[in-house]
Structure formats: C-alpha cells, structure tokens
Amino acid sequence: MGSKMAKIDNLKNVVNGGYCVGCGACSFVSGAPVKINDYGEYYPDLSDLKDVSDGGIVKQMEFVCPSLNPKFNEDVLAATFLNNCDNASRNIGPYQDVYAGYVREGEYRNNGTSGGFGTWVGAELFQQGMIDGVIHIKEFKRATALDPFFKYGISNSLEEITKGARTKYHVVEVSEVLQMIKEKPGKYLFIGLPCMVKAIRRIQLIDPLIKESIAYTAALVCGHLKSINWTLSLGWAKGIEPSKAVRFKYRTKADDIPARAYVFTAYADDYEIREDSGNVVGGKFNQGSLMLPACNFCDDVVGETADLTIGDAWLPQFEIDSNGTNLLIVRNSQINQLITNAFERDRIYLEPLTEKDAVSAQSGGFRQRREGLSYRLRMVDKKKLWRPIKRVQAGEFLMPPLRKLIYAMRFSVTVKSREDFKIALSRDDYGYYKKRMQAQLKILRLLEISSSASRIIKRKISYFKLKKGR
Ligand SMILES: Cc1cc2nc3c(=O)[nH]c(=O)nc-3n(C[C@H](O)[C@H](O)[C@H](O)COP(=O)(O)OP(=O)(O)OC[C@H]3O[C@@H](n4cnc5c(N)ncnc54)[C@H](O)[C@@H]3O)c2cc1C
DSSP states (O other), rough: OOOSSSOOOOHHHHHTOOOOOEEEEEEEEOOOEEEOOTTEEEEOOGGTTOOOOOOOHHHHHHHHHOOOOOOHHHHHHHHHHHHOOBBTTTTOOSSSSEEEEOOOOOHHHHSSSSSSHHHHHHHHHHHHHHHHEEEEEEEEEOTTTTSEEEEEEEESHHHHHTTTTOOOOOOSSSSSHHHHHHHHOOOEEEOHHHHHHHHHHHHHHHHHHHHHHHHEEEEEEOOOOHHHHHHHHHHHHHHHOGOOOEESSSSSOTTSSTTTTOEEEEESSEEEEEEEESSTTTTTTGGGGTTTTTGGGOOOOOOOTSSSEEEEEHHHHHHTTTTTOOEEEEHHHHHHHHHHHHHHHTTTEEEOOOOHHHHTTHHHHHHIHHHHHHHHHHHHHHTTTTOOSSSTTTTTTTHHHHHHHHHHHHHHHHHHOOOOHHHHHHHHHHHHHEEEEEEEHHHHHHHHHHHHHHHHHHHHHHHHHHHHOO
C-alpha cells in the first residue's frame, strides 16, 4: 500500500455520516484513539490524522473499515476464508450445515442466553487443545456514568471462558484486545457480531500475526447494536441513575419467562431490579431506540464470514422451551466435527435445519436489513447524500406503503432517541426522554402490529398449541 499524502474524506464520511459502528479496526491499524461520544457509542478520533502524510495508513484504515471497501464485501471475504462450504445462500452466506440445538452437559445452557453454544464452542475448542483462549466480552468495572459496562478481553482458562457467557446488547471495540494479542500471540477463537468479524477478516488479510492468532471466528446473529445509553436508559427507567448502575444482565432465564422475552436485571451497588424490557420506554429491542445509526445500513444478518454462526432458533417448536435453543450455521469442517462428535456422545442436543428454517428463525432481521435496507438506501440516494455501497440495491425490494412507513419511523426513532437521551443525561432528567419518546413508540407499535397481525397471531397459535401438547 503506497505512502503518498492521503485525504481522510472517506473515513470522515463514515464517522460523520453515522455509518461507523465503532468497531475499532481503523484504530488498530492506525493508532487513532477510540473514544466514546455523548451518545454512548465508540468512534475513532480522526483529528490527529488531519495532516497524515503516510497514505499507506489511510489506505489500511479504509481497507479494514466495514463501511468502506466494497470490493472486499462479505461474499468475497467468505469465499476467501471459508473453503469447505458446498452450500450457498444469499441470506445466510456459504454454509456446510444448519442446526438447532442446545448444550446438555454442564451449566452452559443455564448460564447462557440461549442454548449455551456461544460459550460451549470456545470451551470445547480450548479443552481439545485447538485454541489457547477465547476473545469475547467481559464485564468492565465502571468508574464514571459514561463508562462501558463491557469490553473485549481474552479468556485463557475454562473458568474465565465460562464466566464470559451471556449476550451483551452493548457496543464493543476490538483495537485494545487485538493489541493484547500482538503482545501475547497464540491461537484464539474470536466471538463477535457480523460487522466485527468482517473487520477481523479484513485485518487478517493485511496482518499475518492476527491471521495466525485468530484461528477460528464465531459470529452472533445480530438484530442491531445498542449504545451504552440504551443500557443506562433501561436501568434509569426503573430508578437506577446512570452513575449508580454497576452491572447489567440483558436476558434473564426462568420457567415463567418465555424464551423470546427480554427480561433484564439492572444492578446498583446494593440492590437489583428485574423488568421486562418491553415494559420500558425504548426497551422493545426491534423498535430501534438508542441503536447505532450505522446498523441501519448493514446487510449481514448472520455473520456470513464467520466459521460458525450462533443465534436463537426463533421457530415455534423451539420457542416453547424457555431454556433457550440455538440456531447454528456451520462453515468450518473442524467445528462441524467437534459438534457432531459431541452429539454422538449425547453431550449436546442437535437437530438438522434447512436454510429456509434459518431464514424463518430470523425473519424479522432479514425484513429489516434486506427489504428495509433497500428502502433506506433509496431515501438516502434521494437526498443525494454519501452512503456506503451495499450488496442490497436501493429500491430493490417492493413493499406496501405501511412497511415503508414502519421503516421510516424506526429510522426516526433511532435519530430522535439518541438526541433525546443525550439531553436527558445532560439535564439529569429521565422524564425528558420518556416524555419525548413515548408517543412515537406507541404509534410505531400500532403500525407494527397492524402490519404483522396475521404473522403474530399464527405464531401465538402455534406457540400455545405446542405448549398445550407438552
Ligand atoms: C447486539 C446483539 C444482537 C443480537 N441479535 C440477535 C438476533 O437478532 N437474533 C438472534 O438469534 N440472536 C441475536 N443475538 C445473539 C443472541 O442474543 C445470543 O447471544 C446467541 O444466541 C448466543 O447465545 P448462547 O446461549 O449460545 O451464548 P452464551 O453461552 O450466552 O455466550 C455468548 C458468547 O458471546 C459473547 N458475547 C456476548 N455479547 C457479545 C457482543 N456484544 N459482542 C461479541 N461477543 C459477545 C459472550 O462473551 C459469550 O462468549 C444478538 C446478540 C447481540 C450481542
């Protein structure tokens, strides 16, 4: 990559246009500091890059940025890294097998958010001597109201690996942990959201040490990423002020809590509160409150570039089991072997699924990020604004006006909630956020229900039929 003076306009377009997920990949290759803004989101501070004379660094930053460099999109990266996939799908990428399942042995399922595979696969690779550790998300001890609750870290023992279980609907960035790998090379499993795995794949193409060290990648299926402020908003709604919030659990399991309910537990120093996030303003995950604007422009729902995809099997036959069942999409023969060996020894439960099942299990995610994305791209193009090039084309999907209205409202919920919560924080007044968002979210919910009524009723009927038949 050359070394002439280079402009950073493309990177600025990404950051200033709201297309940055704050993954930290560009910071890792350039040393530009990663910071947290008032919206509770990570971003690379490009201010010191103004006079960059080393064009090579800017090129590398653009190369690894998930919102730039369309030549190395998910399809190309998957074809480069995933060699033994006989099946291909426009929705879930290349794959060997698709399964639904959960972990039978140990406490993986109990401690996990869904079926426990997210932790089990790292533990199994570690115990088989195939990796030295797992790069995943750990709790972070907060010192100020703006600190994150979680950060990437490396787990080098079984105890640490299992301690990192559970979903964190919370922004993370990779530059710090990748630097740690540079100082402590080894063989690792990297667990991340689709955009993070995509960034890792790009870094692997230009950094041999990271390529060697990250031996396996697992992607979590992703609806979208939430800011730190979303976590603060849930706790604050139940009386825990942002500076008093110390820990957070996003999904709590219990026999009386359906698998699909997102019941959170927010912890202050000396007490905790449990609540269904659906009962809290902006808590209904899919409505888009306090999400990253960049997630509105993502078309990779399942992490198509990863060796293994792990999500929830949101299908009626599995939803009745409140203990959680995973959706698994396997793209790596060694991992496939590991899984099937464990199944033969009855250590895990597994059931083959089709690509169609996988898409149905994530139908909401695909609607929002294929159909919805094509609409949003069109809207940006109409305004003649810069935007990233996606695999989905602007206006590619036809949809009724009601769906367009829903996508437009979700978009505006994201924009408005970010601003309103920022003001609420500066005024130390949760009521401001609540008052400003409540009405819009109610209208959006009504629109969503009228658009999906038949789908919701069908799902509820099969849920209750299956529950009765148990
Ligand atoms: C922002 C976000 C959105 C999601 N959206 C969907 C969705 O739309 N549909 C769906 O089916 N599933 C989604 N998931 C994944 C799902 O919530 C579960 O994480 C997944 O099913 C794994 O559950 P498990 O019990 O197997 O894993 P667990 O045993 O609980 O292990 C989870 C592993 O993932 C790591 N991890 C947790 N949070 C993060 C994070 N933010 N970034 C990187 N690694 C992390 C943990 O450290 C742990 O190693 C989402 C996850 C996140 C973080």
